[in-house]
Amino acid sequence: MTALVWLIPCALVLGFLGLIAFLWALRSGQFEDLEGAGWRAIQDEEPGPDPDPK
Amino acid sequence: MDRAVTQIATADEASGSEGRSTRTVSLIIENMQCGACMGNIERALRGAEGVVSARASLAAKRVAVTYDETKVDPLQLIEVLDNTGYRAAESVGSADEAASARADDLLRRLGVAGFASSNVMLLSVSVWAGVASDMDASAQGLFHWLSALIAMPAIAYSAQPFFRSAFAALRSRNLNMDVPISLGISLATAMSVYQTVRGTEQVYFDAAITLTFFLLVGRYLDEKVRVRARGAAENLIGLKALAANVIGVGGAVRRVPARELTVGMKVQVAPGERMPVDGRIVSGATHVDTSLITGETVPRHATMGTLVHAGTVNLGAAIVIEATATDDNTLLAEIARLVQAAEQGRGRYVRLADRAARLYAPAVHLLGLATLLGWLIAGAGFERSLTYAIAVLIITCPCALALAVPAVQVAAASRLFGRGVIVKAPDGLERLSEVDTIVFDKTGTLTRGEPSLSNASEIDDRTLAAAASLAVASRHPYSRAVVRTARERGLAFAVADGVVEEPGSGLRSETPRGERRLGSAVWVDAASAGTDGAETSSLWFREGSASPVALRFDDALRSDAKTLVSELRAAGYRVCLLSGDREAAVRSAAAEVGIEEWAAEVRPDGKIARLEELKGQSCRVLMVGDGLNDAPALAAAHASLSPSTAADVSQTASDAVFQGESLAPVGEVLKVSRAAQRMAFENFAISLGYNFLFVPLAVAGYVTPLIAALAMSLSSIAVTGNALRLRGRRLALGKVKAR
Numbered sequence: 083m084t085a086l087v088w089l090i091p092c093a094l095v096l097g098f099l100g101l102i103a104f105l106w107a108l109r110s111g112q113f114e115d116l117e118g119a120g121w122r123a124i125q126d127e128e129p130g131p132d133p134d135p136k
Numbered sequence: 137m138d139r140a141v142t143q144i145a146t147a148d149e150a151s152g153s154e155g156r157s158t159r160t161v162s163l164i165i166e167n168m169q170c171g172a173c174m175g176n177i178e179r180a181l182r183g184a185e186g187v188v189s190a191r192a193s194l195a196a197k198r199v200a201v202t203y204d205e206t207k208v209d210p211l212q213l214i215e216v217l218d219n220t221g222y223r224a225a226e227s228v229g230s231a232d233e234a235a236s237a238r239a240d241d242l243l244r245r246l247g248v249a250g251f252a253s254s255n256v257m258l259l260s261v262s263v264w265a266g267v268a269s270d271m272d273a274s275a276q277g278l279f280h281w282l283s284a285l286i287a288m289p290a291i292a293y294s295a296q297p298f299f300r301s302a303f304a305a306l307r308s309r310n311l312n313m314d315v316p317i318s319l320g321i322s323l324a325t326a327m328s329v330y331q332t333v334r335g336t337e338q339v340y341f342d343a344a345i346t347l348t349f350f351l352l353v354g355r356y357l358d359e360k361v362r363v364r365a366r367g368a369a370e371n372l373i374g375l376k377a378l379a380a381n382v383i384g385v386g387g388a389v390r391r392v393p394a395r396e397l398t399v400g401m402k403v404q405v406a407p408g409e410r411m412p413v414d415g416r417i418v419s420g421a422t423h424v425d426t427s428l429i430t431g432e433t434v435p436r437h438a439t440m441g442t443l444v445h446a447g448t449v450n451l452g453a454a455i456v457i458e459a460t461a462t463d464d465n466t467l468l469a470e471i472a473r474l475v476q477a478a479e480q481g482r483g484r485y486v487r488l489a490d491r492a493a494r495l496y497a498p499a500v501h502l503l504g505l506a507t508l509l510g511w512l513i514a515g516a517g518f519e520r521s522l523t524y525a526i527a528v529l530i531i532t533c534p535c536a537l538a539l540a541v542p543a544v545q546v547a548a549a550s551r552l553f554g555r556g557v558i559v560k561a562p563d564g565l566e567r568l569s570e571v572d573t574i575v576f577d578k579t580g581t582l583t584r585g586e587p588s589l590s591n592a593s594e595i596d597d598r599t600l601a602a603a604a605s606l607a608v609a610s611r612h613p614y615s616r617a618v619v620r621t622a623r624e625r626g627l628a629f630a631v632a633d634g635v636v637e638e639p640g641s642g643l644r645s646e647t648p649r650g651e652r653r654l655g656s657a658v659w660v661d662a663a664s665a666g667t668d669g670a671e672t673s674s675l676w677f678r679e680g681s682a683s684p685v686a687l688r689f690d691d692a693l694r695s696d697a698k699t700l701v702s703e704l705r706a707a708g709y710r711v712c713l714l715s716g717d718r719e720a721a722v723r724s725a726a727a728e729v730g731i732e733e734w735a736a737e738v739r740p741d742g743k744i745a746r747l748e749e750l751k752g753q754s755c756r757v758l759m760v761g762d763g764l765n766d767a768p769a770l771a772a773a774h775a776s777l778s779p780s781t782a783a784d785v786s787q788t789a790s791d792a793v794f795q796g797e798s799l800a801p802v803g804e805v806l807k808v809s810r811a812a813q814r815m816a817f818e819n820f821a822i823s824l825g826y827n828f829l830f831v832p833l834a835v836a837g838y839v840t841p842l843i844a845a846l847a848m849s850l851s852s853i854a855v856t857g858n859a860l861r862l863r864g865r866r867l868a869l870g871k872v873k874a875r
Contacts, residue, residue, distance in 0.1 A: 086275075090282065094255060096443040108243055121171020135152030 158188055160202045161210050163224045168197050173222070180215065180220040200225075242356040242459045245294040249349040250292030253342070256283045260342040273335065280332040280339050287341035288325065295321050295348045297355060307435055313493035318420065320529055321348060327526045338523060340530055343844055350852075361664040378736035380405075380412040381458065397462045405450045405457060414466045415457035417442050422452030425613070434587070435613065447764070452610055471740055474768035475789050488816055489541045500532045507835050519702070520837075527839040531830050531847055540819035541566075543859035548812040551863050555804050556795040558780075564791030567775040567814075568809035570756045572731060573800075574704060575747070577761030578715035578725050582697045584797065585762065585781060587613050587689040589621040597627055599685055605632040606643040606654040614675050614689055615643075615654075642675070650680025660684050691721070693728060700799045701729045704806075707869045710755065714738050714746055716765050760802060762786055777802060807867040815862055819855045825850035 095102065168177060174192040179201055181190035186207030192199040195538035197331045201213055210226050217224040259279045266276060294320070302318035303754045305311060316832045324344040331338040381404040389404060397403065397413055405411055407422075423435040426448045435451050438444055444457060446466035461467075496621075504525045549559045559565060576582050604622035607615035608631050622629060632645040632652065642655010653660045653676075660676035661684070678684040704711055713734035715722045722736035735746065747769055751758050759766070759773035762782035770776040776790035787793050794801035833839055 086278075093258060094286075097251050097255050101247055104247045105244060108240060108247070113243075115193035115195045118171065118174055118192065121174060121194060125171055125175050 138279060151740045158202055159205050160200055161213075161226055162209070163199050163201060163213065163226060165192075165197055165199060166223045166225075168192065168194060168222065168363060170194075177217065177222055180216055180222075184208065184213065187213070211391075217244045239356065242297065242352065245297070245357055246349070246352045248290050249294035249345060249352055252286050252294070253345040253349040256287050256342050257344050259283050263337075263339075267337070268417060269361045277332075277335055280328075280341075283339065283341040284329055284332050287345045288329070291321060291325055291345055291348060294345075294352060298348075298351065311497045312381050312490055312493055313497075316349060316493070316497045316529075317347070318533070319501075320344075320532075323526050324530045326525065331764075337840065338527075340844055343530060343848055347848070355795070391504055392797050397459055399459050400464060401459045402460060403457050404454060406453060406454050407450055409450055411444050411448050411450065411457065413444070413457070413459040414445050415459045415462040417444060418456050418458045420455035422450055422455050422614070425449040425451050448658070471767060473762060474740060474744065475771045487541070488566055488813075492540075500529065503532065503830070503831065503835075504529045510835070511837070524834070524837045527837070527844070528831060528834040530844055531834040531839060532827055540823055540855050541816050544812050544816045544819060545854045545861065547795060547815075547859040547862040548808050552792070552801075552805060552808055555801055557792055557801045557805055558794075559792045560787075561791040564775065565809045565812050567756075568758065568791060568805060569813035571709075571758040571775050571806065572757045573710040573712070573750055573755040574760065575712045575714055575750070575769075576731070577759075577766045578717055578722055579691060579764065580762035580781060581715070581760055581766075581779060582725060582729060582799075583691040583693050585691065587617045589617050589687060591686070591688045592621050595685060595687065597625065599626040599677065599679075600625065601629045602652060602653050602679060603685075603687065605629040606635055606652060606677075609635040610637055610643055614687075617689055618654075618687060619674070648680075652679050653677070693725065694797055694799050696799050698729045700803055701731060703803060703869060705730070712750075714742075714743050714769070716763070740765045740768045744772050747772050758806075759790075761790075777805060803869055807869050808862070811862060811865070811867050815859060819858055822854050822858060823851050826854070 143266075160193040165173075165177060168174065171194070178190045181187050181199065181201055188202040188204065190199055190201045197588045203213065214224045214226070221598070253369070259282055263271070263279050265271075268646055271305075273538045284470070298314045298318050298321065301312065302314040305315060321344050324340040328339045328341050328344070331618050350611050380392055380397060381389050382397070383389055383402040383404055401410060401413075402418065403415065411424075416442055417438055419440070421437070424438045424444055426445070436678040438455075446469075506519050507528045508525035511524055512518065516524075545559075545565055548565055552559055561567075579585050589595075595603075600618070600622050604619050604627065607618040608629070609615075609658055632647070635643055635645045638644050638655070638659070641659040642653060644651055644653045644655075646652075655675060657674070657676055660678045674689065675687040676684045677687060701711055711731050711733070713722065713726050713729075713731045714733070715725075715736055716738055717736060719736040722734055726732075726734040738746065743766065747757055747759065751774075759770050759776045760778070761770055761776070762778050764786060766782075770778060770786055771789040777792050777794060778786045778790040780793050780795040782790075782793070792805055794805070826847060830839070830843070833843065
């Protein structure tokens with residue numbers, strides 16, 4: 083039974099970390115453009131702060 | 137614009153020394169379609185002077201631009217995008233922001249409920265296992281206290297939407313599904329706290345928080361669909377021209393935002409531009425693409441005195457129009473209003489689950505009361521009687537009932553999704569299942585919505601390639617059809633050197649073998665060459681002094697339109713055709729697919745009137761249409777479908793959208809929706825069956841937390857399992873019930 087003393091807090095802390103991560107992702111707009119994010123990954127050039135006119 | 141909302145002080149880190157003069161606007165970009173567009177738009181905006189940052193969102197078709205107010209204004213930004221080939225408009229939407237904030241709020245509550253329910257379940261399973269083995273009372277008490285600590289704040293926060301909705305319903309003396317839900321959740325929590333303090337085992341935190349979690353999932357999906365629909369409606373603004381060249385008294389041209397235009401102003405419209413206002417042509421002659429408003433594929437010839445509508449595209453030469461209606465008074469704005477009005481009417485539809493709730497809620501509450509009174513009379517003491525009554529309410533808390541319809545709808549929607557149909561409206565399937573009359577639009581619905589070369593087999597490859605090399609320089613729908621046919625045949629051609637487009641006539645270029653011309657019969661001089669008289673739906677091509685070749689176009693029917701119509705009629709559906717196109721075109725299309733009831737040259741409000749008439753004959757109408765002119769009818773009909781090529785507004789107004797060239801999805805939607813409705817009734821039967829099994833136990837006082845949790849999950853699993861059968865089954869289009 084003594085194992086419970088650290089197992090339960092462990093489970094709670096891990097779950098809580100997950101919740102915090104989710105709320106952070108929500109707040110920072112990770113779910114705002116689910117279609118576009120996929121396209122950004124395969125774009126040839128990263129549209130960075132200084133555009134490169136060809 | 138609402139500056140208070142959009143003003144953001146990002147000046148410090150991004151724009152350096154300029155102080156607090158940066159603003160952020162949201163620009164709607166109608167034709168942002170792929171990842172490449174996204175990059176182009178962001179690059180173009182970042183290259184513009186005074187822009188601090190630009191971030192495009194493909195899902196919303198919008199870009200958020202932060203810019204320096206002293207250097208640039210939104211109109212200039214829109215013009216930058218216009219030069220890159222993107223049509224932009226400034227977003228007005230405060231309603232839109234509120235709705236997406238609501239969806240985010242639900243998601244946050246969902247996250248909290250998910251965290252709490254998984255941890256409480258972990259503890260509960262241990263307790264149940266402990267009952268069978270040797271867990272002592274102190275450990276059980278500790279687990280109950282921990283559950284209470286996690287579940288109470290989580291329920292207080294996450295279940296608020298249900299409490300609020302139930303409270304609002306009660307205040308207006310109504311009953312909805314949220315009333316028994318709220319009562320079940322709050323009573324289960326309150327009693328669990330009381331029993332935890334007393335140290336007994338009647339603790340139901342797990343049931344309460346899991347129920348909250350599942351119900352929130354459904355609520356969130358519902359809200360998300362609505363946010364997307366609203367966003368698409370606002371994007372309609374992007375269809376209007378945003379700035380116009382106004383000709384002043386002295387002949388000077390100045391650029392004016394479209395919303396500042398007034399009646400009587402003279403406006404110049406360049407080829408390829410959309411009309412900013414409704415107006416009469418006072419100078420010039422051109423062809424106008426009116427497909428957006430009327431559903432006609434053939435561009436209309438417009439000369440002095442012709443009335444043109446805002447939102448239509450000038451295909452030919454530059455013209456000058458005198459404004460007769462502006463901004464909110466244009467036909468386009470009128471259509472948007474009709475859509476809104478029609479949608480409000482549909483909002484009165486009562487969903488099956490709510491109808492069930494109206495019967496279910498009072499029955500359950502009376503049963504709880506009867507249990508309490510029964511045990512009191514039997515002399516069980518108030519506290520024990522109350523415990524049993526609350527157990528009855530927890531067992532009957534409509535988890536399976538609340539899942540009965542959504543589970544079927546998710547299964548039906550995923551089956552349909554696999555066949556290229558996206559169901560948008562939450563109650564769409566229910567309404568689709570009740571349909572007995574189907575009204576089709578012609579252009580873009582029964583037909584493909586774009587002209588195709590009908591006599592391609594008579595034209596040899598060399599001539600076609602030569603014509604395509606001219607046509608590729610023009611954006612006229614006929615030219616595009618020529619280019620498409622040439623590409624389909626795998627011909628190689630490049631833009632001919634020195635192609636000149638003569639507005640209103642055609643294209644020409646000089647080659648060593650003489651002049652090539654592609655255009656109207658007069659332009660190519662087809663009559664003098666001794667060929668047949670010119671038709672409206674044709675182009676002519678001539679190379680040097682060779683005899684001209686005719687290119688004929690028609691709007692081909694979708695390949696299975698005829699099969700579908702005969703199938704529907706065989707099943708007993710009444711099938712009609714309502715089109716804004718010319719009579720001859722509609723008559724031949726109706727004859728070809730076998731529809732007897734048809735009407736041509738119907739305006740948007742005429743379509744609504746026709747639908748009302750059908751409604752008066754107690755028909756339940758399914759409208760299938762794509763154009764902007766169909767949008768009000770789509771919203772007004774009992775149920776509606778549109779192809780994915782439809783205007784955004786029409787897609788928003790319809791219950792489901794189907795993809796691809798085939799019309800078969802229309803039949804599939806009808807089959808699946810009717811099967812889904814049958815299954816929803818089966819699910820109600822299952823969940824009521826469970827209640828008949830467990831309610832007597834609860835009334836008799838034999839319900840333990842384990843039985844409560846079992847009853848809830850088993851009935852939910854049974855209901856979901858039944859719904860999943862819908863996915864693989866073969867369905868037939870059964871006969872329509874006669875009314």
